[in-house]
Amino acid sequence: MAQSDVVPTAEQLQDLLLESPGFTEFLLGLTTISASLLGGDVPMLCAITVERNGGPATVASSTEAAQRLDEKQYEFDDGPCLTALRQQQTVLVDDLQADVRWHHYADAVSQEGIKTMLAVPITTDDDSRAALNCYSTEAGTFDPETVASIGKHAESLSRILRLALRLHTPDPYPVHLRSAFESRAIVDAAISLIMILNRCSRDSALRLIQLASRNSDKRLHEIAEDILQRAGSEDKGNSHQRGRIEPAGQ
Numbered sequence: 001m002a003q004s005d006v007v008p009t010a011e012q013l014q015d016l017l018l019e020s021p022g023f024t025e026f027l028l029g030l031t032t033i034s035a036s037l038l039g040g041d042v043p044m045l046c047a048i049t050v051e052r053n054g055g056p057a058t059v060a061s062s063t064e065a066a067q068r069l070d071e072k073q074y075e076f077d078d079g080p081c082l083t084a085l086r087q088q089q090t091v092l093v094d095d096l097q098a099d100v101r102w103h104h105y106a107d108a109v110s111q112e113g114i115k116t117m118l119a120v121p122i123t124t125d126d127d128s129r130a131a132l133n134c135y136s137t138e139a140g141t142f143d144p145e146t147v148a149s150i151g152k153h154a155e156s157l158s159r160i161l162r163l164a165l166r167l168h169t170p171d172p173y174p175v176h177l178r179s180a181f182e183s184r185a186i187v188d189a190a191i192s193l194i195m196i197l198n199r200c201s202r203d204s205a206l207r208l209i210q211l212a213s214r215n216s217d218k219r220l221h222e223i224a225e226d227i228l229q230r231a232g233s234e235d236k237g238n239s240h241q242r243g244r245i246e247p248a249g250q
Contacts, residue, residue, distance in 0.1 A: 009196070010159065010160070012195055013030075013156075013157070013159075013160040014160060015192070015195065015202060016029050016030070016033075017160055017164055019188065019202065020188070022168060023164060023168035024058070024060055026168070027048050027050070027059075029188050029189050029192055030048055030060070030157060030161075031046045031048050031061055032062045032189035033193055034062065034132065034134075034153060034157075035062035035063070035228070036189070036193055036228045036229075036231040037231070038150060038153060043229070044134050044136055044141070045062060045069065046061065046134050046135075047059055047060065047067065047070045047133045047135075048060050048132055048161075049070060049081050049082070049085050049133060050124075050130045051085055051128065051130070052127060052128040052129075053127050057074060057082070059071060065112055065135075068109070069112060069117075069133075070133060072105060073105055075108075076102075076104055078105070080101075080105075080117055080133075083119070084119035084120060084121050084131040084133070085121060086129060090119070090121065090147070090151065091118070092117075092142055093116060093117045093118070094116055094139075094140075094142070095116065095139070096109075096114055112135075113137045114136070115136060115141075116135075116136050116138075116139060116140070117135045117136065117142075118133075118134045118142045118147060119132070119133045119134070120133075120134075120151055120154040121154070122154050122157050123158040123162075124158065124161055124162050124165060125165060125166075128165050130161055132150065132153070132154045134150055186221050186224045187209070187221055189224070189228060190205075190223070190224035190225075190227040191205045191209065193227065193228065193231055194208060194209070197231070209223050209227070
């Protein structure tokens with residue numbers, strides 16, 4: 001499984017936090033960017049779970065499927081992601097259907113086609129816990145190099161997530177996200193990804209997407225989806241050459 005070696009800088013993550021109107025929108029941006037940066041030949045599904053003051057978990061996901069995979073664990077109040085969050089330890093499930101630890105959960109999500117998953121804790125303050133959850137439909141995705149890469153990415157999210165928790169009261173994750181809300185999250189994530197890869201301002205990144213939209217007659221969120229998908233499909237051999245990202249349609 002190819003991995004990107006691009007890790008967002010503290011300044012870029014701070015920009016994402018400052019530009020996000022709320023905690024859920026911020027987490028949506030983080031998960032979508034995580035899925036793009038960590039993706040390879042087969043797109044990875046990512047979610048971030050946050051539990052605060054022993055209260056209900058809040059989840060934001062890169063896709064609706066990742067949301068379902070996380071929320072199904074809440075029904076059982078148990079699962080790989082909740083274990084990683086509550087015990088603050090990395091949990092790797094090489095073969096979900098063969099794993100005996102969470103067979104009820106595996107049966108419940110069997111239709112999703114998930115073969116393997118990895119949950120990595122994100123260090124937060126004492127009154128909260130968090131984890132980055134990654135799912136794959138391809139067996140053998142999480143080799144040692146990939147696990148290390150995801151662990152490094154989770155570490156890079158710790159400081160900004162702690163800051164976000166202090167600035168925002170986590171709001172409940174919407175049961176049904178409206179299409180406009182989803183589209184905005186995708187565009188914001190693509191803007192942030194361009195800022196990271198091109199080392200440019202938010203305005204410059206937005207102008208790139210707008211220009212590509214005008215030249216291709218595609219909507220902004222369609223251009224944003226293309227950007228995130230192309231970033232996720234870059235193989236590791238080309239990631240160091242990539243450097244910049246140019247939206248299709250320019």
